[in-house]
Amino acid sequence: MDKTSPPSIESQLKSIQKLIQTTKFDDAINQSKQLQTQTSDPQHQVELWYLIAVAQRYAKRFSLALTSINELLKLDHKHSRANQEQGFINLALDEPTLAKKSFETAVKLNPSLVASWQALIHLYRDEKQQDNIQKAANHLEKLKKLPPALLAVTELMYEGKLLKAEQICRHFLQNNKRHVDGMCMLAEIGIELKIYDDAEFLLASALELEPAHIHARSLYLNLLIRLGKYKVAAQQVEKLLIAQPDNLSFKIAKASALTGLGEIEQAINLFQQVVTENDQVPGFHLQLGHALKTKGEIEKAITAYQKAYQLSPAYGDAFWSLANTKTYRFSDSEIAQMQAQQDNIDLALTDKIQLHFATGKAFEDRKDYDQAFKAYQQGNELQHAHSGFNINKIEQQIAEQIKYCTRELFEIRGSLGLNVPDPIFIVGLPRAGSTLLEQILASHSQVDGTMELHNILGLASRLRGRSKSQSDEEAQYPKNLAEINPDYFKRFGQQFIDETQVYREKAPLFIDKMPNNFLHIGLIRLILPNAKIIDARRSPMACCFSGFKQLFAEGQDFSYNLEDIGRYYQAYLKLMAHWNEVLPGFVLTVNHEDVVDDLETQVRRMLDFVGLEFEQSCVDFHKTKRNIKTPSSEQVRQPIYKSATEQWRHFEPYLGPLKKVLNID
Structure with a gap:
């Protein structure tokens, strides 16, 4: 077997982590650099840069550590722990403003990073930012209330490591069968993995145990809408609105359920009420647009979609919804805006995919088929990679x-x-x-x-x-x-x-x-x-x-x-x-x-x-x-x-x- 095959690298990564834990920082750095020459796998390169930066910071070589962590962030700027590490290095270099920016990026990418929240509370305190101190403290308190296993599950979920998160969460629930927060987390993982029947059963069971659990009922409601079970969704949302009558998200969910049930006039009225109460949320305008389109009021739907992207210029769903009317024609400025947003490195994958498809439709309508196909192809490649679809399973x-x-x-x-x-x-x-x-x-x-x-x-x-076993059985x-x-x-x-x-x-x-x-x-x-x-x-x-x-x-x-x-x-x-x-x-x-x-x-x-x-x-x-x-x-x-x-x-x-x-x- 080839010495640099993934299992061998995994074991070497673990041994480097042990070297850091036992304060053998030079050995950890040397072994990491040696291993970097033996692998071209981008993910392994990211992990090795991370270990090098951590070892260099512990060894008080802060400038070198900063260089290493920046190399990592060139490869993966959305690596939450790398942004957290960059924050600690900046603190060590006495750069509190830069440190705060790094920690804020880290918790935006992964809100379960306890160490980043703790650091932010100190930094906010130094700047006397009372509101931010309170928000960070509230979030930290929620995290600290979680059992350690569920905190680990939360972190893995944000990092996209869903199968590992599922494994830990199931193990936790075997020993804590009535833990509603744990059931909610496992259901969320199930929804991400599209195992909807398991998620639905878990959430229904959680609500039998704790009928007043708002988060569980909210998750259950959103899943029912996704599954097209609008009648049950309408019943669930009424219970949520009794508990929180002014919650606009619940009102939007009720309107979505009504749309699904064909009560389109009632749904549109409710969407419009919500938009009147708060017209600064792009998603509210988008949902109103969908309902208007369903009814056939296409001009009003277009206005709603345009309002959504005016509020959020990178809102891919608004542009794709316009394209998806099949009759809308994009202006030069709209096409320029879509193309400019696609180059934004912080753009969410979903928005990027939607913008590519919308751009494809815009160019097809202009008979620029070369540009149109390129845009469709880019959107398809991103969506295909994200979905993990395997045609062999269908066959x-x-x-x-x-x-x-x-x-x-x-x-x-x-x-x-x-x-x-x-x-x-x-x-x-x-x-x-x-x-x-x-x-x-x-x-x-x-x-x-x-x-x-x-x-x-x-x-x-x-x-x-x-x-229960191999996926191909x-x-x-x-x-x-x-x-x-x-x-x-x-x-x-x-x-x-x-x-x-x-x-x-x-x-x-x-x-x-x-x-x-x-x-x-x-x-x-x-x-x-x-x-x-x-x-x-x-x-x-x-x-x-x-x-x-x-x-x-x-x-x-x-x-x-x-x-x-x-x-x-x-x-x-x-x-x-x-x-x-x-x-x-x-x-x-x-x-x-x-x-x-x-x-x-x-x-x-x-x-x-x-x-x-x-x-x-x-x-x-x-x-x-x-x-x-x-x-x-x-x-x-x-x-x-x-x-x-x-x-x-x-x-x-x-x-x-x-x-x-x-x-x-």
Whole structure:
């Protein structure tokens, strides 16, 4: 084994730490410098510069220590402990103003650094900054109340070391099963890792133990909104508002829940009340903009988004929200502002990603396709690296669906579910025209449009459970569809109908347009055998590239890499072919290009499939007034247009990796 492989370096780093602890500073410095010549890994270089700086400061070589810590900060200026160390070095060099700036940066990056808060209290006291002394002391008191294990968990969370934080937190909770703060921390880690069902259970359990715990209920509320569980969210926020009736964040959360429940007028009124009370918070204007866009008041939405970026010039979400109207055109000054902000080294990653996508849309609208693709590519690369998505896992999930959802399974268990015709599922890939199909069907007097509902995905997640060992082992679901109690299928079907009732109005049929449900058509067939499923399909290049240039709110991590999105499309085709083989006639495929070419024929096809009489309103879908919560909301409020079907061709020179995966010459 190579002597400089990571395990060997890790052990050497530990031995250097021991040298520092035993005051052998020269040995620690020499070994660190020697090791620096043996590794090119940026993370190891950062750790070694940190150890060198600490050893040099303890050895009272303060100027050398400052040089070393500055070398580290060139590599990673957001390293919280390096900023803290820089503060201690500046103190030793009798530079209190610089020290204060370093400590303030450190606690901004990682608010759990006790030593930085302690140092800041002394520095604020010297400058007689009473307000700052009080804030620092309050924060320090909160940290000191935490058990040492949870303080370590907090620090690891801020440093992004989530798996290590989860391990320590779980161990702590094994010995302190009713510790609500610990449960909240583990839930926060779960939310970051997208293990939402665990987080939801933890927070519900924490609230059973301590119903008055504001932080736990606030976390629970935000998670419910993220999961689209707006009815429960609305109940939770009322409890919070009883405890804190003037809390504007809770009022905003209530308005978000109302938006989700389709109570859009009430939501807009509440957003506007909050903005009237405090018009200096960019996020409040952004949320108001989203609600106005959902209602179709696009000019007012644009004004709200513009107000948000005027308050915060680096607010990526405001610029992306403008781009995401699909109809907004950026001015020269707005483009210049977005580009200038992208170069800000302190800009948060999320803002940077949003600004790249918005800039891409701005240049595409100006037909500057080279600049547009560069911007889209930069945004996608950052988002792809951040998401940690692995296409192999999706391909494995699809292989498991094909393996276990057999013709025999449906012959044996296919009549156990709930026999109601209510739901129409529109599935496929995002940006394949599903919003258009929903708008067409929801224009019928017998059909309610809703939104992308999370219920089927949530059920699949519960059936899957959490893998206990290697991440590549087979999950319990869908294998367990052949094994679970037969009575469960009708119960699951009834649960789906009950949980989605809140999104419906009076029509007998309703639409769930969550595209990812194509993965779970077998499950849908077992719990709701009379449901109708429409596969919204779009030609490969147009569909995949449209996904690549879209920054999704959540849940479409495959779309941020051209090869991944191509493989995902191929896997989707493979699974849809399987469903057509084992469930013939259960799914109707509707090609977007056919809808564009001959709208009325495709409208009649869909209405025949779902068992409805033809209504002209479905052809005149753009006249239908309803709330729409997807990026295509403005496009489906207009008549059919053909220009979008070939937009990808402007970018063809850059799409080689995608064409290769899709086997397109």
